[in-house]
Amino acid sequence: xxxxxxxxxxxxxxxxxLMTQHQRRIxxxxxxxxxxxxxxxxxxxxxxxxxxxxxEQFRPGTDFAAWACQIAxxxxxxxxxxxxxxxxxxxxxxVDAISETAAELAPxxxxxxxxxxxxxxxxxxxxxxxLLTRYEPGSGVEAAAQRTGRSLEAAYxxxxxLRKLLLDCVSHQLSMEGAT
Amino acid sequence: xxxxxxxxxxxxxxxxxLIDGAITETERTRLEKMLAVSGDARRFYVRAMTLSASxxxxxxxxxxxxxxxxxxxxxxxxxxxWTVGSLAAAACVVLALWLGDAAKRDPANEVxxxxxxxxxxxxxxxxxxxxxxxxTALSPGAELRRGQRIELASxxxxxTFDCGAQVTLEGPASLDLSSAWDAVLRRGTLKANVPQEAIxxxxxxxxxxxxxxxxxxxxxxxxxxxxxxxxxxxxxxAAPRDAAGNAGDAVVLHETQSRRFAKxxxxxxxxxxxxxxxxxxxxxxxxxxxxxxxVHWTFDEEAGPALAPDGFTxxxxxxxxxxSAGTRTEGxxxxxxxLDGRYFAKASFPGISKRAARTxxxxxxxxxxxxxxxxxxxxGWPLGSTGRGLxxxxxxxxxxxxxxxxxxxxxxxxxxxTTPLRDGRWHHLAVVFSPKAKxxxxxxxxxxxxxxLEGLLTRRSGKRARGTQxxxxxxxxxxxxxxxxGRSLAGxxxxxxxxxxxxxxxxxxxxxxxxxxxxxxxxxxxxxxEILAAQ
Numbered sequence: 254x255x256x257x258x259x260x261x262x263x264x265x266x267x268x269x270x271l272m273t274q275h276q277r278r279i280x281x282x283x284x285x286x287x288x289x290x291x292x293x294x295x296x297x298x299x300x301x302x303x304x305x306x307x308x309e310q311f312r313p314g315t316d317f318a319a320w321a322c323q324i325a326x327x328x329x330x331x332x333x334x335x336x337x338x339x340x341x342x343x344x345x346x347x348v349d350a351i352s353e354t355a356a357e358l359a360p361x362x363x364x365x366x367x368x369x370x371x372x373x374x375x376x377x378x379x380x381x382x383x384l385l386t387r388y389e390p391g392s393g394v395e396a397a398a399q400r401t402g403r404s405l406e407a408a409y410x411x412x413x414x415l416r417k418l419l420l421d422c423v424s425h426q427l428s429m430e431g432a433t
Numbered sequence: 434x435x436x437x438x439x440x441x442x443x444x445x446x447x448x449x450x451l452i453d454g455a456i457t458e459t460e461r462t463r464l465e466k467m468l469a470v471s472g473d474a475r476r477f478y479v480r481a482m483t484l485s486a487s488x489x490x491x492x493x494x495x496x497x498x499x500x501x502x503x504x505x506x507x508x509x510x511x512x513x514x515w516t517v518g519s520l521a522a523a524a525c526v527v528l529a530l531w532l533g534d535a536a537k538r539d540p541a542n543e544v545x546x547x548x549x550x551x552x553x554x555x556x557x558x559x560x561x562x563x564x565x566x567x568x569t570a571l572s573p574g575a576e577l578r579r580g581q582r583i584e585l586a587s588x589x590x591x592x593t594f595d596c597g598a599q600v601t602l603e604g605p606a607s608l609d610l611s612s613a614w615d616a617v618l619r620r621g622t623l624k625a626n627v628p629q630e631a632i633x634x635x636x637x638x639x640x641x642x643x644x645x646x647x648x649x650x651x652x653x654x655x656x657x658x659x660x661x662x663x664x665x666x667x668x669x670x671a672a673p674r675d676a677a678g679n680a681g682d683a684v685v686l687h688e689t690q691s692r693r694f695a696k697x698x699x700x701x702x703x704x705x706x707x708x709x710x711x712x713x714x715x716x717x718x719x720x721x722x723x724x725x726x727x728v729h730w731t732f733d734e735e736a737g738p739a740l741a742p743d744g745f746t747x748x749x750x751x752x753x754x755x756x757s758a759g760t761r762t763e764g765x766x767x768x769x770x771x772l773d774g775r776y777f778a779k780a781s782f783p784g785i786s787k788r789a790a791r792t793x794x795x796x797x798x799x800x801x802x803x804x805x806x807x808x809x810x811x812x813g814w815p816l817g818s819t820g821r822g823l824x825x826x827x828x829x830x831x832x833x834x835x836x837x838x839x840x841x842x843x844x845x846x847x848x849x850x851t852t853p854l855r856d857g858r859w860h861h862l863a864v865v866f867s868p869k870a871k872x873x874x875x876x877x878x879x880x881x882x883x884x885x886l887e888g889l890l891t892r893r894s895g896k897r898a899r900g901t902q903x904x905x906x907x908x909x910x911x912x913x914x915x916x917x918x919g920r921s922l923a924g925x926x927x928x929x930x931x932x933x934x935x936x937x938x939x940x941x942x943x944x945x946x947x948x949x950x951x952x953x954x955x956x957x958x959x960x961x962x963e964i965l966a967a968q
Binding site for chain 1 (some may be wrong): 445446448449451452453454455461465468469472475476478479480481482483484485486487488489490491492493783784
């Protein structure tokens with residue numbers, strides 16, 4: 254609902270709408286290549302600017318997220334040149350291979366995100382609190398451990414266990430939905 | 434996944450170490466190697482990282498400002514806000530879109546009034562065929578104002594009134610729009626199609642006043658003021674008027690009956706059969722339907738996203754564990770959301786606070802014994818970034834109108850309906866918002882209860898004008914783009930909650946027409962443009 258109904262969307266509004274819709278997927282792609290939240294957000298911001306500048310080249314009706322992810326890919330490469338290894342943790346060959354795998358799995362991204370919501374509901378409230386506190390903006394494992402009354406080591410272990418649980422739950426959820 | 438268990442365990446541990454920033458150089462090298470050689474490892478890695486990216490998203494929804502004592506809720510923080518900000522900073526995007534105070538204080542309007550405004554739209558041009566206009570041409574879909582005169586030189590023009598009545602004018606003709614419920618035929622021919630919900634719709638002129646009783650009828654007014662009335666289906670009540678404009682005894686005309694009314698009195702219509710046959714013919718009109726995007730919550734599932742097309746999305750999150758378990762009840766269509774006066778839900782909804790046309794439609798069931806303190810809003814959302822909100826609930830102040838009737842408050846304006854909702858039955862509600870041309874004007878609100886237009890506008894001063902109704906204007910939190918379900922926006926921890934059940938909530942991104950609202954009510958899905966065109 255990003256427009257006045259009487260007015261057709263102008264180009265800028267289209268851009269905002271598309272970015273709003275697809276930002277999560279673009280961020281997910283960047284985070285896969287640059288597995289650090291702050292760094293990935295920086296690159297997302299750079300990507301947004303380039304998307305904005307090049308938006309005239311985008312062909313309406315084609316896959317916006319895929320187009321923006323291509324721009325993000327080059328921003329990741331640029332970040333490597335600019336910051337050496339500080340942001341990009343893998344060599345370029347591996348980054349390219351991951352990027353290809355990410356493109357291959359992209360069609361499932363949205364369904365997995367939605368399935369995750371259901372899986373989160375199945376967690377014990379205490380586990381869910383730990384997990385979501387860990388992922389809150391500005392938080393981390395230490396803050397999550399403190400807030401939920403766990404030792405740091407226990408928090409690391411619990412987070413690893415919960416992530417695996419959620420990965421399995423999401424896959425199970427999708428296979429169930431696919432079966433019905 | 435064909436990775437051996439030990440490799441899978443190792444990969445999982447490495448991914449976790451990477452995500453949590455605890456990875457050593459040796460581990461990083463090992464992970465890099467695994468990813469370089471194994472497609473399965475890469476797929477696991479991508480899924481693990483994407484899961485974490487999603488968790489950032491969901492965790493951003495945690496709200497620290499849940500009212501004390503209220504269940505903790507989950508809210509989307511629209512991450513795109515800062516992106517848009519960065520775009521604006523780069524001067525790429527002009528953000529001249531919305532965020533207007535929908536109702537600035539106007540000292541001239543400090544007294545409560547019960548009149549609708551003259552610039553309100555009361556109808557729209559919904560169809561046409563070969564129209565030639567006298568004076569300014571009307572564009573397809575044009576909103577028509579109270580008091581507006583429609584002057585058609587030739588052709589056919591279909592006008593859909595906000596009450597749902599549809600009038601097809603045949604030129605040459607002249608029609609004055611008095612309100613959403615009545616019009617004056619000055620001269621020419623019209624055919625009116627009045628659905629059940631618009632019974633009471635009225636067309637008058639100096640010779641006669643015709644009140645519809647649920648029907649299809651035609652009127653032909655000549656220059657002298659004499660008017661012929663033909664009933665094609667159902668019945669009308671026709672009251673002749675004398676030269677002084679006084680109404681005489683009404684007569685009820687039934688299907689295929691007709692009557693000519695003139696200042697000299699009523700007579701039979703000449704050539705009745707030929708004229709009736711002409712009016713029975715269907716005119717193929719070009720109908721104007723703008724596309725609409727809908728968000729639809731069925732409330733059949735315990736939680737989950739709305740069924741929404743691309744470009745218009747919102748996500749409903751369970752506001753509490755309790756909400757996700759045992760808060761569903763038998764609904765109007767399958768299951769419904771049951772709110773017990775304590776729980777509420779909230780959905781992030783990018784753009785909902787902006788000044789734009791929209792319609793919400795849903796079913797509600799309010800217990801007959803719902804106490805006054807449980808008159809919290811069924812739905813609410815902020816208006817702009819001004820700390821004011823819009824709420825839809827039921828009226829608990831008898832001074833404002835019928836107790837228990839649908840009440841919509843937008844800043845200092847409120848609209849109160851007439852049908853009491855507290856009867857333990859399902860009612861279909863639709864509220865339509867149309868922004869006015871003046872940037873700081875409050876939006877025009879139309880309310881439909883079970884498909885029927887109803888509501889009286891009250892404009893309040895900033896002070897507590899009358900009774901005990903809370904001024905639902907100041908929000909407790911920031912004006913985030915969120916739709917609240919089952920709780921008033923104002924009042925913080927003591928905010929009133931709604932007790933009752935909600936079902937099949939639709940939000941559309943434009944003002945829906947009465948036929949579209951009836952379609953939602955009847956079929957529980959948006960009307961396809963071709964269905965509307967064929968009506």
